[in-house]
Amino acid sequence: MFTTEDTPLPGTQAALAELPPRAGLGLKTGHFLEVLDTQPDIGFFEVHAENYMVAGGPFHHFLGLIRQQYPLSLHGVGLSIGAEGPLDQQHLKRLAELIRRYQPQSFSEHLAWSSHGPVFLNDLLPLAYDTPTLKRVCAHVDQVQNALKRPMLLENPATYLAFQRSTIDEPEFIAEVIRRSGCGLLLDINNVYVACINHQRDPQAYLDALPLHAVGEIHLAGFAEDCDSLGDRLLIDDHGAPIDQAVWQLYQQVLERIGPVATLIERDNNVPAFNVLLAETQRADALLRQVGGQP
Template identity: 50%
Template sequence: MLDAAATFRALPHAAGVGYKPQHFTDLQQDPGPVSWIEVHAENYMGDGGRPLAQLAALSERFAISVHGVGLSIGGEGPLDPDHLARLKKLCDWIKPASFSEHLAWSTHGSEFLNDLLPLPYTPETLAHVAAHINQVQDVLGRQMLLENPSSYLAFEESSLSETDFLAELTHVTGCGLLLDVNNVFISATNLNLSAQAYIDAYPTDRVGELHVGGHDEDADDHGAPLLIDSHGKPVVDPVWSLLDYTLAQTGPKPVLVEWDTDVPDWSVLRAEALRADRALAAIAPVQ
């Protein structure tokens, strides 16, 4: 278990955006309220070229959060040692203010899946995920943040709530948490739960980062709302409201706007960051 002397408070309590290369010049010239950026680790695991050169330039001005999507923390098999070694090399080089991954699995044997799939919340799963988190933190020599998933179904075998599962993981591993507010809204809608009740039960003292993003709206076979975590649209008003509710519990935190598909012009993403900045400005620090 990693020493709980945490690195998860290193990002500024301000608005950030998921970085996309088409915004490189705009970020340099007109960042607006943005003081930190997130990059997906797997896009920067090469040995050189424009991506690493741009990231090095951005790191001189912005705090960097590295967000992994390929470790498969919840996968049944062992973590890929080559992938973990490349991740360590990246973190040793860029020295990010934060590193995070998903509470999900995306591998089966030697196959890598394009989706981040949910897990049953049982003591057995908890022990398995905790062992993987400890391995990642030991190899990287830094604390990681774990992100709550967006859920489309619930497992009958689950004996723990998601919030209790996450709280126990932080206790046994010393990891921090990345609270994705959009994912909470999606899961609550899809599973007919209360998003505010989820936030009330969440271990907010372990939160190092908050995310908001857009989602697609559909309907299931019975006509009930079905939300899909797409990161391809503006953040909807109910998610902004849930962010306000969350910040009232957590106090100021780094807030990231995610937009990964159908990426808009910088002016659109900058406007979303400005709204996140206003949400932060409207709250008082938690005593």
């Protein structure tokens, strides 16, 4: 298991510093030039690691320039932490090289799986929460942290179905992974709301059961709404809409409990003009200042 006493990779001491307790934004390629030209007052930027797993090119050129001005978070979507098979060692190697290159303040991945043998599925799929899965996920998290020589954050999932064979409640499962592995929690509040509505659970009770002391970053995003075959509400975590008021309310409640923490505004579909996203970061920043006792 990774511990902070392990020998870090060269230059990673500074990278282990936390993200600032401010609002950040997912960095989109269409906003590269605007960010560099205007240098907006944003706490940090986050990128998907898999978009930068090449040696060079324009993405690296612009990210390198922006990294000189802002803290950076790397967010993985392809490690397949929950898969039954072993982790992809080449993927892990590319990830370690990317972290050495940019020295991000944070790295996070999903509590999900997206691969089976040689087949990669373009989705983040749910797990059956039982003892064998718990042991496997903990082993994979340990492997990642040992390879990267740093702690990671694990993100709670947005789900649309649950396995009948599950014997552990999801928040309890997450808490136990964190306890055994020493990783932190990326608390995606939109995922909490989406999953709880879909499974007819109380979002507040779900949050109460999570190890909120381990939160190292928060994600906020929007969702799409539909109905299932029974006519019940079905929420889709599509990151394609403004943050819902119910999610804002849960976010404020969490901040009032744990204090200011780095908060990312996610928008991956129907991406609006940069100033629209900037307004959402400003709303989150206002709440962060409020709970921190700042004007």
